[in-house]
Amino acid sequence: MSQKVTVLGSTGSIGRQSLEVIAACGMEAAALAANSSVKLMEEQARRFRPAIAALADEKAAADLRVRLADTNIHVLSGLEGVLEAATISSADAAIAALVGMAGLRPTLAAIREGKRVCLANKETLVCAGPLVLEEAKDYGAKLYPVDSEHSALFQCLEANRDRGEVKRLILTCSGGPFYGRTRAELAGITVEDALKHPNWSMGAKITVDSATLMNKGLEVIEAMHLYRMPVEKISVVVHRESMIHSLVEYCDNAMLAQLGAPDMRLPIQYALTYPKRVPGPSAPLDLWNCGPLTFGAPDLEAFPCLALALEAAKTGGTAGAILNGANEEAVAQFLAGKTGFLDIAAKVEKAMAQVPPVQNPTMQDILDADQAARESVM
Structure with missing residues (x-):
């Protein structure tokens, strides 16, 4: 049973509910990480007093650093800050709830520390399933699903x-x-x-x-x-x-x-x-x-x-990364009012037709496939 937990994506829906569970079950939040929600991160940091609060957005992190200046919480920024939160030695578990492809590298970082990884970021396995599972085996990390299904x-x-x-x-x-x-x-x-x-x-x-x-x-x-x-x-x-x-x-x-x-x-x-x-x-x-x-x-x-x-x-291969990258970009366009609901599937289908899949991919192959898929639907 976990005692100290890092929450990657703490300001999102899963992250907020994870903190409710942590509080109800008498656990501690060792580190919190998110993208750019400054106000909510400040509230969470003040309540749970993690050693680290990280925001991927540099400007948002700078604002958070000022807001938390009266505490001893270490405020970090950028991908490196999120990775440091993911690998904090005091945590025995990490909840991987960062949205989309952005969660892949922090999740892998937690795996490489041999932590219990509670996986809410399905894109990690969709894009890099075999690689992630091999890393978990090599580093002795345990993966437990958070998706209800x-x-x-x-x-x-x-x-x-x-x-x-x-x-x-x-x-x-x-x-x-x-x-x-x-x-x-x-x-x-x-x-x-x-x-x-x-x-x-x-x-x-x-x-x-x-x-x-x-x-x-x-x-x-x-x-x-x-x-x-x-x-x-x-x-x-x-x-x-x-x-x-x-x-x-x-x-x-x-x-x-x-x-x-x-x-x-x-x-x-x-x-x-x-x-x-x-x-x-x-x-x-x-x-x-x-x-x-x-x-x-x-x-x-x-x-x-x-x-x-x-x-x-x-x-198989990088097909999952192509599917996911195109979908993330198409959904972002839809939410911004730049494309229609039915266009989401059409754009994904276009990316899958245009970007050739690579079998037995390296991490670089996966990142390249993701980028190519995004570019194909812009």
Whole structure:
């Protein structure tokens, strides 16, 4: 069970909820890192008193340094500052919750210190899965999933550790705010529309990914690496209520499911306390009042991002980095009002067609693929 924790991405949705768990479970925050949210970082630093508070944005870090001048908190800046927070020796665990490709190098840095890494940044495995897992093995780091779906799979797989008996992994998907709409009906979707997730409160980027179903595609690739399963053994089912977080089907056709209220604090806590379970702040699931549970198939025609992710999963190599880089850039354009909702998938498809994938990639190959994909959709 972790006692001192570094939170990478502390001002984001997962980071804020991680700090709630840390406080409720009597843990300490050894270091906090984020991008540029000065005011919130100051509040968090004053409450949790970490040894390090790092902001990637140099200007924001300079402002934070002035704000925290009356404390003994060491304020750091830039990528180097975030990396120092990730590797602080006093922490035995790191929550990797920085958004997107920006989380890859800090996550690897924590892995190379042999820490327990609670992985909320799915892009790390999507872009560099084999490399990350090899590093974890070499440095003796333990990876535990924070995504609710992957935490559910992890818990269900604990019932039988012989992976040869697993028939398939089943990732549940809320379907996002536009479930049931045709492709034609999605043409005029606005940013405001896309940010109205039916069940979860998340950051803007992941909420848009949930609306396009790209988030579920990224999770398929992540599951391939985390559980060493071929994509053919991973299925997606739409489960609107988000009560069942994922399932494992075994070779005898028995299925195990993990249920819980849609509260990210539960998987965050389990990643920090595994193999122990302790009381925490997450909400209980009220089975008497949660209503019927429904299931359906995803519509790959209306939501082609999921199909593109499955294609990248089959291709392997740097295909995941190409998919992710193009998607990050396209979603940023959509959130800025510079492109349409349906254009996100079109831009990703364009990048996948234009940027050739490299098999057995080095870190530089992955970074180059990411950059090329971004440039192809600008």
